Amino acid sequence: MKLKTKDGMQIFAFIILGLVIQSLPIQLTFGMRLPITFVAHFFILRYFPYRRAIVMSILLSAIYIGIDQDVFLHGLSVLHMIIIGFLYNRFKRDLFTWTIFYALIGYVVGGITLRYTIGDTDVEMLELINLMTYWITLLMSSLIVDLIAVYSPYLPYIRKYTRCSGPLKYGQLIFNGVIGVAVLPLVILTALTSNILEDEMIETFNERHTALEVLIEDHLVSLDDMERERLELGSAIDRARFTETIDQFIGEREAFVYLYLDEGAEEPFLQTTGSMRAPLFNKVLQGGYVNNLSDNKLLWLSGNSNDVRHWYHGYYIANHQIDQFYVQHVIRLSEPVINSISTLYRFQQLMMIVMFLSFLIAYLVEQLLTRQINQLNRQAKRIPVAMIEGTYVEEQPTRIVEFQSLSEDLTFVSKRLKRLFIELNHKNKQLHDKTKALEKSENELYYVAHHDQLTGLPNRRTFYQEVEKYLDQAAYPFVILFIDLNDFKQINDQFGHKTGDDLLVVIAKRFLTLQGLMPIQFFRLAGDEFVAIFEVTTKHTYEDMRKVLEQTINKPIDVSDKPLTITASIGAGFAPEDGDSLDQLLQKADHRMYHAKKKHREARDE
Numbered sequence: 358m359k360l361k362t363k364d365g366m367q368i369f370a371f372i373i374l375g376l377v378i379q380s381l382p383i384q385l386t387f388g389m390r391l392p393i394t395f396v397a398h399f400f401i402l403r404y405f406p407y408r409r410a411i412v413m414s415i416l417l418s419a420i421y422i423g424i425d426q427d428v429f430l431h432g433l434s435v436l437h438m439i440i441i442g443f444l445y446n447r448f449k450r451d452l453f454t455w456t457i458f459y460a461l462i463g464y465v466v467g468g469i470t471l472r473y474t475i476g477d478t479d480v481e482m483l484e485l486i487n488l489m490t491y492w493i494t495l496l497m498s499s500l501i502v503d504l505i506a507v508y509s510p511y512l513p514y515i516r517k518y519t520r521c522s523g524p525l526k527y528g529q530l531i532f533n534g535v536i537g538v539a540v541l542p543l544v545i546l547t548a549l550t551s552n553i554l555e556d557e558m559i560e561t562f563n564e565r566h567t568a569l570e571v572l573i574e575d576h577l578v579s580l581d582d583m584e585r586e587r588l589e590l591g592s593a594i595d596r597a598r599f600t601e602t603i604d605q606f607i608g609e610r611e612a613f614v615y616l617y618l619d620e621g622a623e624e625p626f627l628q629t630t631g632s633m634r635a636p637l638f639n640k641v642l643q644g645g646y647v648n649n650l651s652d653n654k655l656l657w658l659s660g661n662s663n664d665v666r667h668w669y670h671g672y673y674i675a676n677h678q679i680d681q682f683y684v685q686h687v688i689r690l691s692e693p694v695i696n697s698i699s700t701l702y703r704f705q706q707l708m709m710i711v712m713f714l715s716f717l718i719a720y721l722v723e724q725l726l727t728r729q730i731n732q733l734n735r736q737a738k739r740i741p742v743a744m745i746e747g748t749y750v751e752e753q754p755t756r757i758v759e760f761q762s763l764s765e766d767l768t769f770v771s772k773r774l775k776r777l778f779i780e781l782n783h784k785n786k787q788l789h790d791k792t793k794a795l796e797k798s799e800n801e802l803y804y805v806a807h808h809d810q811l812t813g814l815p816n817r818r819t820f821y822q823e824v825e826k827y828l829d830q831a832a833y834p835f836v837i838l839f840i841d842l843n844d845f846k847q848i849n850d851q852f853g854h855k856t857g858d859d860l861l862v863v864i865a866k867r868f869l870t871l872q873g874l875m876p877i878q879f880f881r882l883a884g885d886e887f888v889a890i891f892e893v894t895t896k897h898t899y900e901d902m903r904k905v906l907e908q909t910i911n912k913p914i915d916v917s918d919k920p921l922t923i924t925a926s927i928g929a930g931f932a933p934e935d936g937d938s939l940d941q942l943l944q945k946a947d948h949r950m951y952h953a954k955k956k957h958r959e960a961r962d963e
Contacts, residue, residue, distance in 0.1 A: 569686055811865075
């Protein structure tokens with residue numbers, strides 16, 4: 358798969374982002390850490406195609422493994438991305454939707470596994486809190502990435518660096534709003550509570566140690582000089598009384614106290630009942646992880662890191678000098694840690710329940726609102742169709758008051774539009790009828806203005822306009838024919854004007870028939886005078902046309918049941934040989950027509 362330069366830069370940028378996130382772990386209470394490397398993986402799933410995202414996720418996990426050697430954690434991250442990424446790309450929606458189902462299944466399976474594989478209740482609680490923290494971190498990472506990916510394109514100064522996936526849906530806004538409002542405050546509250554629990558535990562230890570100091574000081578003050586001397590000399594009875602006093606103070610708590618006469622002594626002057634032998638305890642303290650609280654107080658953890666499991670096996674140790682005695686107060690962390698962890702675990706359980714319930718509520722609200730909005734949208738789209746059909750849209754029943762009101766308004770608008778549409782159709786019909794009548798009148802007026810009423814041929818005005826078009830377009834060559842019927846006055850005098858008119862109509866019909874057979878247009882100027890425009894190509898073409906024209910005119914016409922032969926004198930003006938203006942061409946054609954008519958008269962009179 359060939360990568361473009363832009364794609365390569367994006368991949369490099371996300372790898373750098375992943376490394377930055379890995380270098381900034383979020384430390385919680387009791388050594389618990391949030392593996393926020395999930396954020397980098399989820400960003401990759403949101404912004405890259407599925408296959409490329411998985412390859413990048415594997416590459417990023419390999420880099421993480423090279424840094425912290427945690428093969429299991431980062432290998433599991435790749436598995437999460439494969440499953441969640443497949444669901445996200447296959448069924449769409451968002452990452453959080455599929456992560457919450459996946460996390461619930463993972464937590465249930467993990468919890469059942471711990472229940473049947475770990476016999477110690479305290480150890481089980483430690484593993485459960487780690488398991489819960491892990492899945493909550495996965496959920497919160499997907500939610501944060503979803504919110505950033507969806508809303509960052511709409512933030513000022515950020516939109517130009519991000520790509521917008523399209524307009525937001527109302528249901529999506531409601532879904533994200535419900536989830537965010539319900540979950541994020543609870544997450545913050547849980548994080549604050551966890552830190553408060555740790556601080557309260559340490560504060561309780563400090564108060565106990567202060568009370569122990571007061572107890573020891575009061576006991577020493579209560580001794581007279583002889584008792585004090587016997588105690589310092591190691592009197593078994595006085596030491597036993599002192600030890601009993603401290604034992605009563607400790608009670609059932611998992612704690613013990615060492616008193617030394619010399620700061621560097623290996624064996625204590627006295628120690629409380631049930632205490633580990635001092636040399637053995639000091640040997641234990643040589644390893645482990647130390648968290649210094651102050652100059653004379655510290656937390657000692659059993660492992661080499663600040664981990665909740667090591668807290669469970671750790672100690673609170675306070676050192677203090679009272680008179681000549683060096684006091685070492687040791688409190689086991691196991692019971693206080695388990696109590697605090699149990700409280701925190703209940704908070705996390707509540708968070709998981711609220712998260713799942715808020716998801717269900719948000720999903721149901723989103724589906725309800727989306728369904729109602731789509732229903733109203735269909736109702737609104739139906740309005741134009743209903744107008745055309747002459748009906749109106751019915752109200753859509755809904756249990757949401759605002760949507761019901763909107764549906765009623767749409768129905769009201771539909772009814773009003775129906776009435777308006779009917780009125781508009783009626784007025785449109787009237788306007789259409791009037792427009793058609795007007796167009797008919799205009800056509801009739803145009804026809805009257807441009808055609809001869811008797812013959813139906815175009816008139817003088819139309820002839821002038823057509824010739825001007827030919828001249829303007831230089832549509833050469835063409836011929837203007839001047840046609841004058843011979844002896845038409847005698848026909849009128851002999852047979853009457855009506856017969857003359859009928860004869861003109863017959864001639865005009867013959868012209869129109871001829872007009873459909875060759876490139877020629879006929880016009881009537883006045884009386885028995887006609888003109889024509891012929892698109893000639895050669896002189897030979899003109900001569901052929903002239904013969905056909907004369908034959909057409911000369912065909913006998915029945916007048917009073919007698920055949921009458923009509924002839925015509927024809928003159929032609931050739932463009933551009935005879936001129937390039939209407940007057941020049943008409944003058945030539947008229948001159949030649951009169952010359953032909955003169956020949957006809959001479960032939961008739963002989």
